[in-house]
Amino acid sequence: MAKCRLRFLFCRLAFGFLSGVGNKLSSNRYNYLFDLLTGKSAYTNSAGNSDWAREQLVSAFLKSKEAEYSAMYAMGMAGGIGWGNKSTGKNKVKSVANMDEFFKMKFGKSISNSLSKTKVKYDGQSIYRVEKKTNNQYLKKGYGVYLDGLHKDHLEVIDKTGYVKYVLNLNGTLNPDKTKKALGRVVKDWK
Template identity: 50%
Template sequence: MVWERKFGAEFSGTKNYAVGQFVADLTSLVQGGAEFIGGGIWAFGGSAAFTVFSGGAGVVAVPAINASGLAISGHGTGVFTSAWGNLGDGYSYDSGKSVNNMDEFFDTDFGFDFKTNTSKTKKRVDGQNVYKVGNKNLKEYGLKNGDQIYLDGLHKDHLEVFNSNGRFQKVLNLDGSINVEKTAKGMGRVLK
């Protein structure tokens, strides 16, 4: 399992987030290429020019110039190959996924955080177990200690979220984004 902190986890998996990842990777390709070329010029062209134009007086500085140029070029190579690899992975923004049960949800990237920070209660709704957020808040998803969640029993593609008093809060897609349409429809509901 890859451990990764994401800025604005509620946006992760959305189309805009995927576009941002793509643009960042394209920018990294350009940056890596520029560092590779610039570092190579600095290492080989810069040291030769420095030695020629200084009449040989700069020979002492040549190893330092070569080393720093090669370091920049090496960093550029790493940035470029990392970005190239990310482009090959693709970018997912499908929030229409579904799971059969909470155990299956816990095996997803988004669900993994919930597995260790929630506990099953005795409550059931639409055939689904209700889970309670534990002592460690899930702030990145807008959840606090005592909040209650369960997998929607009909569609199995989103989580219903209620506060500790059973008042409806929101609907989260299985990628962590807020489902605005279903949240608006759920206002006023109570979990008993």
């Protein structure tokens, strides 16, 4: 099961590396690193080489995602991202005390029936599993979502493998700056 999840994750990473904006890794280099990571390389396989290969793959993935988000932001394709994060005037970021308070907000109400609370916690916050399709493009079935434990002014979305995918403002829009900082973070207990 773990090998299957690992291969799925790295196939997704390969697609991100080999296509689109920010292509930072050639096909040959990706294959070399993937084989080192999975222990199928003709070269010396060791835990150290595997760790190094994982770091190289994740680093290239993060660079490609950074370029992708920057391009989307520059082209205005990510409508509503970035705005509303100023701490002055009418755009002041609203924070909530907990998820119950969030579920009373407009966006919270719209997704509350699609989420179920799990026993898994991250940073002291309960993680909610997306059980049904939502109207939000960033919340897919099987993903997890939790309130940021420090600021309590945004939601962090994790994929089915526990990796942070997106950071959303409390109104459901993507927050690219916080997403960029959160990429690579993992919730280890998430399944």
